[in-house]
Amino acid sequence: MNISDIKIAKDTYWVGKIDNREVPFHRLILAKGTTYNSYLLKTGKPTVIDTVDMEFGREYADRMAELIDPLDIAYIVINHTEPDHSGGLAALAMRATNATIVCTEIAVPEIQEMYKLHSRNYLVVRDGDTLDIGGKTLLFKETPYLHTAETMITYCIEDKILYPCDIFSTHVAVEKLFSDEAGFDITEDFKGYYSAIIHPHRRYVRTLMEAVKDLEIDMIAPSHGFLIREDVRKYIDLYAELSRETTQGKKAAIVYTTIKNNTKKMAGILQATLQENGIEATVWDADKSDMNDIIESIEAADAVFIGSSTRYADMIGNLEPLLKELQLLNLKGKLAAAFGSYGWSGEAIEVIQDYLNGTNMTVQSTSDVIKSTGMTHVEFPIRVRFSPKEAEKTQKIKNAAEFVSDLLLSAI
Template sequence: MINKMKLAENIYSIAKVDDRDVPFHRLTLTKGTTYNSYLLNTDKPTIIDTVDISFGKEFVDSLKATIDLMKIQYIVINHTEPDHSGGLGSLASQAKNATIVCTDKAVEELKEMYKLHNRNFLVVRDGDKLDIGGKTLIFLETPYLHTEETMITYCIEDKILFPCDIFSTHIANTEVFNDLAKYDIFEDFKVYYTLIMHPHRKHVQYMINKIKNLDIQIIAPSHGFVLRTEINKYIALYDELSRNTSTNKSAVVIYSTMTSNTKKLSQNIVEYLAAEGISSSSIDVNKTSKEEVLEKISSSDIVLFGSSTRYGDMIGSLEDILKELKAMDLSNKLLAAFGSYGWSGEAIEVIQDYLLETNAKVLDTSTVIKSTGMSDVAFPIRVRFSAKEESLKGLERACEYIGSLALNAI
């Protein structure tokens, strides 16, 4: 069913209530969920987010009963994931005059996903404002909450924050507002934060800093209840939990280098892991005794092994260490491979092969994607030649992911 509710003057929630056991990120939402879209019926009618792709036609048919779709001037997409943007294809085909509003990184995704190559897009950046005829929207970029292209939208006049996935709950509800809920939703709110947002807790803090000076009277997320009471309580939970970054975990980065590129990578990894609250150090395997290296592996929670590649192989004495791993009990450890290379980087993959022969938890891209949906975090970590801005960004994201695992006790 589509549930409609007035939030403020000329602002309406248009929500698809999905009361099934909903498959979601390889979980099952036993309480269902809602997909919340919002209609701002101003002089320049605007839609903020849509619904899951499965319910696009139902969503558009419901909107037709409320507004002439040809009058819609803007469609704001805060986040491109299909449970929010999924109705865009159906809506855009009938709201032919609408300009699609999103971040720069969202444009190509939306064009490809919904065949919108010939539509008008308005790219907005942090702090940009948009007059929609009687109301003013301000846009704030919130990358990695929980994907890179994400932003949030704030209506200045009505003091409503539209944060898409942020501040959501997975509950199939028809009451719409949190103060009308039949039970205390706070635990559901906390569970949602833990599953979806906490792996990106550093970026939660960035978001908190961006909204701290906004006068927020209503939070209208894209899943679950609209929050219109105890607003500060819900924001405070995000702030408190995202500050809890003490892991009590230690890491060692073991490397063999040829031109110092891999050494520099190891130093970057130590720096980034330290930012995640992980006590870290690095060891040049060619300047340290085998016994000392093996002892450091035994005493660490997280171990990264890296090498440069020369003629399709590792260099130095790293392989002597890797051969010892299979006989060790590493069941409570997290392992990862990394390295720099100039051509094909075989050494990094050989390291990964050795790690997969152990009983440790070994990081790989497939597991990251299946468990989080993040496609910008890759293992093994491969950097061609020396690390530059883009590869350092990827390296930092990989360390953030390691940090999230450490915080959850690996």
Template structure:
């Protein structure tokens, strides 16, 4: 473990530089990374985040050289992913008196991941504060940056934002601070934004609004360089990149309905796209000419295909339409499926199979989880009988996700 680096009076970096080729989200970080953990040596000593579980023992042994672990009062976990919380189990074994501080959503995950069912947790929410004896910490919820339970921590007196994954870089470095880096870090900084944050761009804007009135003199992220020079310029990069949108996108919702329930789903999808300022259109493919439908498909950037299920099959003209898609180049377009059903809803899956044979980018939950870590976007949209309140929330999340993809593409 490296030397402990002072950020400000009584605040130290106690993390780990990982200069391997690091496996990360099905990629390899050829420049390595750092796991930034911070120790606040106040009257109530506090750890903010830990390191990857691979280095848990090393992390704990290093801390033993700095502080009696039983004196640690709080362990703050901004994000439960193991590159942040990985050493929590090891640390909690020795820091027997520490209260674990995290968001409500994080509690169950941390208890299950590290067998902490008998430990004391302090659940915090937006705007809550914690006095750690000489310093005040304020907490801000930043969901989906990049998972639902994520928070950031602001030290009021020192004006330091402990920003979790936000404002990070994936670079193994021993300079620690951006103002003494051997090279310009902005390309790596922007690359990290594009990889991790841009798929969640609407939540970046929510975060910007939450921190805009904070006096931030330093940003201490979970990975890479600590930002203490030109801090505002780095915040501005996130602000600018998350606003840069194309506004000429169009969504098309095609459906074939038996009882009217799939039609209602189609109308709701259109309504939610319109709320996102996406031009949208609904078409009943059984009442519209094939030529008109194909023309609309060629003009749209996102196409939702919906059908009811009857005797395990699609209804109306849906199958004929799907067979004719090979006459259109669907490259660059987003596709999704939906429908109401009464038993097992095979027709929705058959539509999926047809779309897989085209070059449309077919949206599905499996790819969303692998690409973003988001587990609450359900595609295809499968509604048994009539949509209930939870179904409508699921549809809205799917539309928001699709909108974010639309606005992220050039």
């Protein structure tokens, strides 16, 4: 495919890279390969939107020079800093020395550190900001956690083209750039990409739906796979449908012991957050409740949270007999998480985690969250030093409860 021939709109060119290998990606193998889409808008202030994978950075910069003198590039928009989209930035920026990098505030230090671009000019954009690029106007919408915190989408007002980076993508090494020219229905590839990359962040699809609801979109130009210019609304609606909450009647059991009520407060925050998300949550003080009643609640629950304060490097109260009993039960299919407050090192929380790992429940861990979603703001076990009253600590607890809620309520 000759990049000089791929014009997707007036003064707008596809300048990406087709990778038709079996591509390792997010611990998957992309059997159909993938396409790294990048776009050049040759306006009065020439602008690049996203780049390609870092493996192809030099090739990308060389081919870009076929369409434009890199010194003429005024802006490079980075919607998402993951290297399969921003990876070509380093090579391009070495030549496009006059270009200002456009991104969200969170993205600036990431780009600076990843590509050693500390001395470059940055334009930080926020939700609803616009940028005149000389004949076209770009509108920016922040869409955090689709699928990392710094992500945004870009919309060209005059062309009615949405540049949503990972969102609305497909992992296909395309032979024809547009979905209507593919020769087959791309819906399953579209859904497959959503399931693998976006669905773990489905809570944030609501932000996306809000961001695009008033936009007149004639074309979706994502950063992987096919560009969509027919049945655009169908694909937007698919995201709304796939991310909806269809599972009802889910329950959680929250069991704790506490010294100064800090772990009790954590249990209350977990309960309130779960209930706000449609999960029926029951809280048990293990030192004041009958163990049989607690076990009955756990057996009826879909998610189980066990917490304790730490005293002398151990749990307190009646938790240990309960945890030993849980290891004898068949609790397969339930989600489990440890939590607790502490003043020094919080060993009790880790002891609970060890006990939970001895059951056949699916025990949540930070490692698994990162590997499955890339999220770094969700942490398991849930550890809070002293009181959970401070906003940052409260948010940590809420993040964990929301994550479990999303797992329970997933439509897929």
